[in-house]
Amino acid sequence: xxxxxxxxxxxxxxxxxxxxxxxxxxxxxxxxxxxxxxxxxxxxxxxxxxxxxxxxxxxxxxxxxxxxxxxxxxxxxxxxxxxxxxxxxxxxxxxxxxxxxxxxxxxxxxxxxxxxxxxxxxxxxxxxxxxxxxxxxxxxxxxxxxxxxxxxxxxxxxxxxxxxxxxxxxxxxxxxxxxxxxxxxxxxxxxxxxxxxxxxxxxxxxxxxxxxxxxxxxxxxxxxxxxxxxxxxxxxxxxxxxxxxxxxxxxx
Amino acid sequence: xxxxxxxxxxxxxxxxxxxxxxxxxxxxxxxxxxxxxxxxxxxxxxxxxxxxxxxxxxxxxxxxxxxxxxxxxxxxxxxxxxxxxxxxxxxxxxxxxxxxxxxxxxxxxxxxxxxxxxxxxxxxxxxxxxxxxxxxxxxxxxxxxxxxxxxxxxxxxxxxxxxxxxxxxxxxxxxxxxxxxxxxxxxxxxxxxxxxxxxxxxxxxxxxxxxxxxxxxxxxxxxxxxxxxxxxxxxxxxxxxxxxxxxxxxxxxxxxxxxxxxxxxxxxxxxxxxxxxxxxxxxxxxxxxxxxxxxxxxxxxxxxxxxxxxxxxxxxxxxxxxxxxxx
Numbered sequence: 263x264x265x266x267x268x269x270x271x272x273x274x275x276x277x278x279x280x281x282x283x284x285x286x287x288x289x290x291x292x293x294x295x296x297x298x299x300x301x302x303x304x305x306x307x308x309x310x311x312x313x314x315x316x317x318x319x320x321x322x323x324x325x326x327x328x329x330x331x332x333x334x335x336x337x338x339x340x341x342x343x344x345x346x347x348x349x350x351x352x353x354x355x356x357x358x359x360x361x362x363x364x365x366x367x368x369x370x371x372x373x374x375x376x377x378x379x380x381x382x383x384x385x386x387x388x389x390x391x392x393x394x395x396x397x398x399x400x401x402x403x404x405x406x407x408x409x410x411x412x413x414x415x416x417x418x419x420x421x422x423x424x425x426x427x428x429x430x431x432x433x434x435x436x437x438x439x440x441x442x443x444x445x446x447x448x449x450x451x452x453x454x455x456x457x458x459x460x461x462x463x464x465x466x467x468x469x470x471x472x473x474x475x476x477x478x479x480x481x482x483x484x485x486x487x488x489x490x491x492x493x494x495x496x497x498x499x500x501x502x503x504x505x506x507x508x509x510x511x512x513x514x
Numbered sequence: 515x516x517x518x519x520x521x522x523x524x525x526x527x528x529x530x531x532x533x534x535x536x537x538x539x540x541x542x543x544x545x546x547x548x549x550x551x552x553x554x555x556x557x558x559x560x561x562x563x564x565x566x567x568x569x570x571x572x573x574x575x576x577x578x579x580x581x582x583x584x585x586x587x588x589x590x591x592x593x594x595x596x597x598x599x600x601x602x603x604x605x606x607x608x609x610x611x612x613x614x615x616x617x618x619x620x621x622x623x624x625x626x627x628x629x630x631x632x633x634x635x636x637x638x639x640x641x642x643x644x645x646x647x648x649x650x651x652x653x654x655x656x657x658x659x660x661x662x663x664x665x666x667x668x669x670x671x672x673x674x675x676x677x678x679x680x681x682x683x684x685x686x687x688x689x690x691x692x693x694x695x696x697x698x699x700x701x702x703x704x705x706x707x708x709x710x711x712x713x714x715x716x717x718x719x720x721x722x723x724x725x726x727x728x729x730x731x732x733x734x735x736x737x738x739x740x741x742x743x744x745x746x747x748x749x750x751x752x753x754x755x756x757x758x759x760x761x762x763x764x765x766x767x768x769x770x771x772x773x774x775x776x777x778x779x780x781x782x783x784x785x786x787x788x789x790x791x792x793x794x795x796x797x798x799x800x801x802x803x804x805x806x807x808x809x810x811x812x813x814x815x816x817x818x819x820x821x822x823x824x825x826x827x828x829x830x831x832x833x834x835x836x837x838x839x840x841x
Contacts, residue, residue, distance in 0.1 A: 264616050267613055268613065268614050270613065271609070271610050271611075271612075271613025271614055272610075272613075272614070274610065274613075275599055275602060275606070275607075275610040276599075278599075278601070278602055278606065279599045279601050279602060282601035282602075282637075283601065349595075349596065349597035349598070350593040350594070350595055350596045350597070351596070351597070351598065353562070353565075353567045353591070353593040353596070354591055354592075354593055354596055354598075354653075355614075356565070356566070356567050357565050357566075357567070357586060357589050357590075357591040357663075358586055358611070358614040358615065358657075359586045359587060359614060359615060359616065360614045512567070
């Protein structure tokens with residue numbers, strides 16, 4: 263009971279803090295809009311031309327979703343940790359009953375909510391602005407565990423970045439440097455046959471690959487199995503969450 | 515009496531820098547202990563050692579346990595330079611931190627206690643510096659702690675707000691809360707603390723009640739006479755049996771009791787020497803601080819003027835008598 267009370271208190275404070283940063287709210291949701299408009303509407307897919315964006319529009323839905331699932335938790339959790347450290351908030355929290363795991367769980371819950379809303383926005387825009395089709399609502403519900411697990415995973419990753427970087431600027435620079443190659447080299451926007459053969463095993467090392475392949479199995483190639491992707495993603499989510507919680511500063 | 519806080523041979527090093535050097539300290543249940551010392555003396559590091567937020571060599575016990583094993587519901591902390599989420603209101607912040615504990619005091623009661631009932635629904639970032647610090651004090655009180663650590667709680671608070679918070683802390687102390695307080699306001703520490711410890715270069719160089727420290731290290735009472743004829747005035751006072759020292763625009767007479775002030779005035783009158791004012795003061799904790807830290811600057815002979823650059827001189831406990839002189 264008191265554990266849920268603590269997590270609710272932390273999550274409520276984090277949610278209100280986010281909502282009251284209008285610039286953060288605007289760009290959190292404007293970013294996916296921009297992405298779909300640029301790649302889905304302006305560039306458009308050219309299935310017969312080869313090269314980038316040569317697959318049908320529906321193929322790239324996992325990539326659009328991966329963008330918010332990857333960038334938002336990495337930068338938000340990392341920056342939040344840097345901000346907490348700068349303001350001595352962890353020193354205060356270390357003397358309360360709130361544990362590091364509870365803190366990360368609360369902030370992960372807020373990110374799940376934010377990214378869930380952004381994902382809905384992306385789905386709506388892709389349906390509205392491109393030729394892609396998505397499965398019915400029941401099928402879309404299968405996306406939920408993938409989105410939740412990926413957010414958990416990258417919140418843990420963000421906590422690690424926040425611990426390692428010594429400032430908010432450092433967190434943003436580090437998260438961009440890590441997220442950009444992950445985004446394009448995780449079977450999202452670039453197909454495996456566009457990459458050198460030797461690079462294939464490296465793609466399998468990216469956690470985002472399992473998110474993209476699982477989401478694609480649900481939205482683009484229904485009937486294709488995705489249990490392995492879900493299992494790997496769940497295992498990685500647990501591992502990164504535990505590592506991230508452990509990395510949250512408690513002492514100087 | 516049972517000891518709520520115990521530090522035994524506590525040492526903390528940051529590379530080559532020794533922040534704490536074998537500190538021994540004990541604070542009894544219900545005691546208010548004031549920690550003073552120059553910037554960098556180790557006050558905040560000692561607070562962090564006692565709250566378990568920094569690892570140290572030596573032994574630290576809080577309510578008979580290691581600081582990280584203490585029931586967190588019973589401990590309160592206001593860290594130095596602490597800032598909570600800035601876009602929450604004062605009320606939301608009290609609710610938020612209260613939600614982290616098993617039970618919490620009523621939010622409106624806390625807001626009223628720290629004098630923020632009128633601005634409870636303003637965002638933290640829109641409050642003045644003093645109001646923000648009062649929110650932080652409210653946050654530290656939210657779980658009604660048995661042991662309270664306050665690292666410079668009144669920094670940035672105006673005199674009226676400061677006195678209001680002193681009353682809050684006095685009420686807590688009367689209720690049996692153990693308080694460890696750091697401050698650069700000697701008046702604050704002298705008023706609130708049962709005992710005071712002075713840290714210098716990571717070592718606890720003096721511990722005692724304010725009266726004990728003043729008696730041991732504060733020197734005697736002092737009469738400062740502002741006059742342009744300071745040399746002649748010093749000679750006249752010396753002839754009358756006073757230990758007088760001439761300074762450029764004043765004469766300083768040490769160890770003068772209030773009943774002797776009249777004799778000093780008579781001596782100046784007899785020599786027909788003009789003066790602008792007389793200021794008599796007793797030694798305070800500020801004098802102890804300056805004596806033990808070796809901090810001072812060249813200036814006028816008054817105690818407060820001497821102390822100005824080193825400490826907050828809100829010395830309402832100074833006993834001062836000023837008399838306008840003849841011209």
